Amino acid sequence: MPTTFRIWRGDATKGEFKDYTAEAGEGMVVLDAVHQIQATQAPDLACRWNCKAGKCGSCSAEINGMPKLMCMTRLDDLPPGETVIVEPMQAFPLVKDLVTDVSWNYEVKKRIKPFRPRKPDNADGTWKMAQEDADRVQEFRKCIECFLCQDVCHVLRDHHKHPEFIGPRFLVHVAQLEMNPLDTEDRIPELKEKQGIGYCNITKCCTKVCPEHITITDNAIIPLKERVVDQYYDPVMKLIQLVFKPRKKDELAETKPS
Amino acid sequence: MPVEYQTHEHDVIVIGAGGAGLRAAIEASASGASVGLVCKSLLGKAHTVMAEGGIAAALANVDNRDNWKVHFADTMRGGQYVNNWRMAELHAREAPDRVRELEKWGAVFDRTPDGKILQRNFGGHKYPRLAHVGDRTGLELIRTLQDHGVHQGINVYMERTVIRLLKDGDRIAGALAYDRERGRWTVFRAKAIVLATGGIGKAYKITSNSWEYTGDGHTLAYDAGAELIDMEFVQFHPTGMVWPPSVRGILVTEGVRGEGGVLRNSKGDRFMFGDIPENYKPQTAKDQEEGFRYVLGDKEANRPPELLTRDHVARCIVREVREGRGSPHGGVFLELQTFAEWFGKKNPKFNAAEHWKKKLPSMYHQFKELGGLDITKEAMEVGPTTHYMMGGVRVDSDSQMSRIPGLFACGECAAGINGANRLGGNSLSDLLVLGKRAGEFAAEYAKKQNASGAIHADQVDGAAKTALEPFDRATSESPFKVQEDLQEMMQDLVGIVRKEDEMVRALAGLKELRARAAKIQVTGNREYNPGWHTAMDLHNLLTVSEAVALAAIQRKESRGAQFRDDYPKKDNAKFGKVNSIIAKGANGEMQIKLEQLAPMPQELKDAIMAEGGGVLPDELK
Incomplete structure (x- = not known):
């Protein structure tokens, strides 16, 4: 069935939507249509893609206004007979056509303190970890860094708080580090002071668009917010901290039997 | 007028940022070298993310009988004894440490009940050996290396494609790349270069590989004067998706079979039981019951025939399809229901749907979302897909250096x-x-050099100008069309089942395609232009395709991934002890020769004998 695709063409300085027609076959996804258009009508149509199976997170775009992976959006799930609108992510500067400059995300990650494990539990340098503990962290580590959650987040998309807010992707990243049972680092002060966790007002848009179905808001962001509250605002904790001088996580790690 | 370019200089340049490139970069950087990591895509998107099943390492966490010698013997048997035994030895010995190191860097593997790294069964591995994270192990690996690497001060250059290695006399001096965003030229100047560019899967129509895998490293090295080895051995993974058409070729992990998945033809027969190679018989289950007990970890049981090596399973599937017993869309069926039913009888509480979603989450998603199929309830349709290149740049087993000084x-x-x-x-x-070894020895090599080699302007200019020619042509050949025709031809004529006359035709066809490639016209400008990028990759695809065909013709026997219809048997007398070596001749033509394998030390022979019932395979006699 011939289907019309209205695709954004242009760069940071100027651009417009252009209509293309592609033949929609069984099981086809939006990325297939973009490739068909590339091969037959617009060889310089820019788009990123790699795995074509929802595992690498390269082909992020907005399809009919929704942030989605082009490789996982089937044409038969879209309204039949209607024009399909494909445009680049809006939260990042445009490079060309469907390609945006996502380098900011890579800079953000560099600023987050890396994993710092406690001393190994065993002589061969390994640790013991229960599957239940692994489960919690593994949910976050499913992230394919498609940055669709960053794209949909109004703090970044509409309010452009990129310098002050790391966005849902990196709150998930901090969560997997903080909840890793082997980790000894403390990232809570930065979360509050530099990474802007307070900006998130839990509208859960990020959770809705996550192609990996990570429960970003409930499982990652809210528990982190709670940790910030515990450390900074909880009166009972404050009292305890006054009476017992808090020990650094490092010291705790040292006292564990190795 | 000479082309303009910017220069970045490092001790070591690593080209390719999948698992190998990242691991090499981390090692080189850790030893104090300044490292530049050049990747064709964004960081963390390389094909390593597609690896699903796991990392093979004889940790012996699940079965304490496992050790490096068994892993070594398994690897050699799987490779039909034409492997470089020293590499296989180093690999088997060092893999456990490399896995443990990942945990230190933040990887979170699935666990055994006593809290160790869990290991699963896989084809050709005698014991459960694959450390894994559900069926997304590759993502875990690349993310762990990426996150560790960026905090180590590696300089990452994203979306840059290297089109030529630059030499100063015999030694390596740098690499010329364009950036996708603007199409500008960059020269990466270095004392040592590590190639880690992955495979050649885009030379075939049905493939699990993405646009990136066009044999770049193979061709860069070949053009620079290095040798290629074992190019006839292209791995066709037995289970790729076959339906719907747009996802044809996408990988279905071997983990499905490792967890109890069985293959059936259209008659419902479990055909793998009917074709078990002699040398695998002692290790293969006699019936369904035994195979499933193996899946559950029964140490007395042998593995089900679905877990025979990939080359063999792929060929059995091709046979079923050719003989009219295929599934509706030209594959066979892979199903989880038989195991679930069998296990359900023993365990009334067993919840099959939950079990498979937990064990094979990304497969569940992939089929649900792309195929509209619930794998916990329905059979998948699968067929072979081009997956992995065994052949590649010939390097020293210990240091990973090619015959070009400084090129790893x-x-x-x-x-x-x-x-x-x-x-x-x-x-x-x-x-x-x-990867670790390459990084280590590249850094060591770089340290010994007083200065980088000189960059010769004529090399840069020549390569850049050739790359820009398609913009100036008035012809109308499309890069996408040439690529598609190449893929169809390689699939048809140099695919899973090969014949001399077909491959000779392929060589002639490649000449024609090369002539067409020289007439490609590219429209638009240099900024993020996929037509232009595809045109530039064609040189690489044509080069590796020729190498595959040439090597496959030369090896007149069937061994491992190479199956010759005209020579269906192994010929140990002629080909059991040789590798094919390809290099560029003096006139620029591709030359091939056969070279004897180095004799194997007795200790390693003993390890193989111990796993082979005291018998040494003919190849090693």
Whole structure:
């Protein structure tokens, strides 16, 4: 069935939507249509893609206004007979056509303190970890860094708080580090002071668009917010901290039997 | 007028940022070298993310009978004994440490009940050996290396494609790249270069590989004067998706079979039981009951025939389809229901749907979302897909250096460890073990050099101008069309089942395609222009395709991934002890020769004998 695709063409300085027609076959996804258009009508149509199976997170775009992976959006799930609108992510500067400059995300990650494990539990340098503990962290580590959650987040998309807010992707990243049972680092002060966790007002848009179905808001962001509250605002904790001088996580790690 | 370019200089430049490239970069950087990591895509998107099943390492967490010698013997048997035994030895010995190191860097593997790294069964591995994270192990690996690497001060250059290696006399001096965003030229100047560019899967129509895998490292090295080895051995993974058409070729992990999945033809027969190679008989289950007990970890049981090596399973599937017993869309059925039913009878509480979603989450998603099929309830349709290149740059087994001083290679674009067929799970361990070695020795090599080699302007100019020619042509050949025709031809004529006359035709066809490639016209400008990028990759695809065809013609026997319809048997007398070596001749033509394998030390022979019932395979006699 011939289907019309209205695709954004242009760069940071100027651009417009252009209509293309592609033949929609069984099981086809939006990325297939973009490739068909590339091969037959617009060889310089820019788009990123790699795995074509929802595992690498390269082909992020907005399809009919929704942030989605082009490789996982089937044409038969879209309204039949209607024009399909494909445009680049809006939260990042445009490079060309469907390609945006996502380098900011890579800079953000560099600023987050890396994993710092406690001393190994065993002589061969390994640790013991229960599957239940692994489960919690593994949910976050499913992230394919498609940055669709960053794209949909109004703090970044509409309010452009990129310098002050790391966005849902990196709150998930901090969560997997903080909840890793082997980790000894403390990232809570930065979360509050530099990474802007307070900006998130839990509208859960990020959770809705996550192609990996990570429960970003409930499982990652809210528990982190709670940790910030515990450390900074909880009166009972404050009292305890006054009476017992808090020990650094490092010291705790040292006292564990190795 | 000479072309303009910017220069970045490092001690070591690593080209390719999948698992091998990242591991090499981390090692080189850790030893104090200044490292530049050049990647064709964004960081963290390389094909390593597609690896699903796991990392093979004899940790012996699940079965304490496992050790490096068994892993070594399994790898050699899988490779039909034309592997580089020294690499296979290093790989088997060092893989456990490389896996443990990942945990230190933040990887979170699935666990055993006593809290250790869990290991699963896989084709050709005698014991459960694959450390894994559900069926997304590759993502875990690449993210762990990426996150560790960026905090180590590696300089990452994203979306840059290297089109030429630059030499100063015999030694390596740098690499010329364009950036996708603007199409500008960059010269990466270095004392040592590590190639880690992955495979050649885009030379075929049905493939699990993405647009990136066009044999770049193979061709860069070949053009620079290095040798390629084992190029006839292209691995066709037995289980790729076959339906719907748009997802044809996408990988279905061997983990499905490792967890109890069985293959059936249209008659419902479990055909793998009917074709078990002699040398695998002692290790293969006699019936369904035994195979399933193996899946559950029964140490007395042998593995089900679905877990025979990939080359063999792929060929059995092709046979079923050719003989009219295929599934509706030209594959066979892979189903989880038989195991679930069998296990359900023993365990009334067993919840099959939950079990499979937990064990194979990304497969569940992939089929649900792309195929509209619930794998916990319905059978999948699967068929072979081009997956992995055993052949590649010939390198020293210990240092990973090619015959060009300062040029190293590791991961899929290097060769030797896998021989005629790679075992599943050995790729992730290979890229860790030999990636680390490449990084280590490249940094060491760089340290010994007083200065980088000189960059010769004529090399830069020549390569850049050739790359820009398609913009100035008035012809109308489309790069996408030439690529598509190449893929169809390689699929048809140099695919899973090969014949001399077809491959000779392929060589002639490649000449024609090369002539067409020289007439490609590219429209638009240099900014993020996929037509232009595809045109530039064609030189690489044509080069590796020729190498595959040439080597496949030369090896007049069937061994591992190479199956010759006209020579359906192994010929140990002629080909059991040789590798094919390809290099560029003095006139620029591709030349091939056969070279004897180095004799194997007795200790390693003993390890193989111990696993082979005291018998030494003919290849090693």
